[in-house]
Amino acid sequence: MVLPLKKKKYYDFETKLKVILARQQGISIKIIQKKFKIVSVKQIYRWVKWFHNKEFHRLQQKRGHNYKHKTSINLNPHNNEIKEIKNKIKTIFQLKKQNFKNACLNIIYRYQNKFSFNKIIKWLGISKNSYYRWLEQKEQPPFLTNLDIQIQKICLQNKYYNNAGESFFVWGYRRVYQELLNQNLKVNPKTVYLKMKEMYLLCQTRKNRYLKRHNKNNYIPLSQLNLLKNNFQATQPYQKLCADFTYLLYEKNQILYLSVIMDLYNREIVSYYLSTKRNTNLVLISLNQLPNLKKPALFHSDQGAEYTAKIIQTTLQEKNLIPSFSEKGSPSQNACIEAFFANFKCETVYLEKSKKLTKKRLTQIVNAFIKKYNSQRRIKYLNYLSPYQFKYQKENQQNALK
Structure with missing residues (x-):
């Protein structure tokens, strides 16, 4: 026996809208089903889903096969306001952290009566936890200890x-x-x-770059000896000296050379000289600033032509200094002076606008930094004492023992 097929019941667009509005007001599905005489509960859920997904053409489909609806009725009265909010959100993402927080809170406060809270948060791309945390921070100003x-x-x-x-x-x-x-x-x-x-007070200087250098297989031994042998510790002043020079850019590709001599006993800059020319005078003038030593001492540098010149070697003998040279392509063998140059450039020169930087300004920067470095710079190797403080402390200890 074949059972007769049930006739499908069709609902017009108005009844569907009434059902959706009733459901949004919080009326239970059973009451809606009885009131509007709807056969299946699944239909109610389906209509509500279409409405939330803005698929309004599905709600007004006619009998027969599914078809593409050419004109869709715009049921959202807040379209212009949504565009306005989204344009504001685009500008917000370009702001800094603190300004971004305040802008987000202002938008939520302004539009929370017109749009749902979850929708605004979704547009802003923030979570509920972050919103409530920002709200607490705004209500309770930070207490500074x-x-x-x-x-x-x-x-x-x-x-x-x-x-x-x-x-x-x-x-x-x-x-x-x-x-x-x-x-x-x-x-x-x-x-x-x-x-x-x-409090956004962390150091803003550029980090030093450490390059790994590989040993060359075709290594030719030095004619000049490395007497320092990476032993950067000294027990007395003017026992071991390190020297090197670097270039500093200013204005339009103008170069100023800085020659520096460091005492490894207390990491003090004992001599320095600035010049626009890279020649033996750059090193010679900084060498002449040193006193004539009674005891022989090491003078360590790289194998540059400025340090291997005959004039420099004769002045080293006059000053009672024994020359020592790093291997080629091995700046780590003169690490102390390289570290000084890195700190100096990161904390001063790299923070300047090089095209606006003048020679006068650059010499002032060098003089001020070296003066502050010797008197106030706290160095980890010296138990966070400055070079002068370390020197005076050792002198006082020796005098107390006498």
């Missing part, structure tokens, strides 16, 4: 200002930590780092 104030003071006092009027934080958290210890503030270095990170 004594430690926070001291960290801010140290970082702001040691800011570097370039020729364009821009300022940069030059001190890292380790140097700030040592300064706090000198002020009798006991604190963990990790907390100093976290505090500086929260």
Whole structure:
């Protein structure tokens, strides 16, 4: 016996809309089904789903096969406002962190009555947790402790200002930590780092680049000996000296050369000279600034023509200095002076606008940095003392023993 087929019941567009609106108002599905005489509950869920997905052409399909609806009725009255919000959001993503937070909070506060909270958050690309966290931070202004104030003071006092009027934080958290210890503030270095990170006070200088150099197979031994042999420790002043020079760019591809001599006893810059020409005079003038030594001492440098010249070798003999040379292509054998140049450039020259940088400004930078380096720079090798402080401390200890 064949059962007769049930006739399909069709619903017009108005009834579908009434069902969707009733469901949005929170009326239960069973009541809606009885009121509008709908056969299947699945149909109600399907209509609501189409409505949320903005597939309005499906709600007004006629009887027969599915077809592509050419004209769709625009049921959303807030289209212009949505465009306005999305344009604002595009500009927000270009802002900095702090400004981005404030802009997001303002948009949510302004449009939360017109659009759902979840929809606005989705457009902004933020989570609920971050929104509520930002809200708490805004309602409760951050309480600055004594430690926070001291960290801010140290970082702001040691800011570097370039020729364009821009300022940069030059001190890292380790140097700030040592300064706090000198002020009798006991604190963990990790907390100093976290505090500086929260307050956007971390060091803004470029990190040093370390290049791996491979040993060459076809190595020719040196005619000149490396007497230092990577032993950068000295027990007395003027026992071991390191020398090197570097170039500094200014204006339009103009070059200024800086020749430096360092005492490895306390990492002090004992002599330096600036010149526009790269010749033996660059090294000779910095050498002549050294005193004549009673005891013989090492003078370590690279194998540049400026250091291997006859005039330089004779002046070294007069000063009672024994020459020592690094291997070719081995800057690590003169690491102390290379580290000094790296720190100097990262903290000063690289922060300047090179095209606007004048020769006068550059000489002022060099003089000020070396003066501050010898008197105030805290070096880890010297137990975070400056070169002068270390020297005076050792002298006082020796006098006390006598």
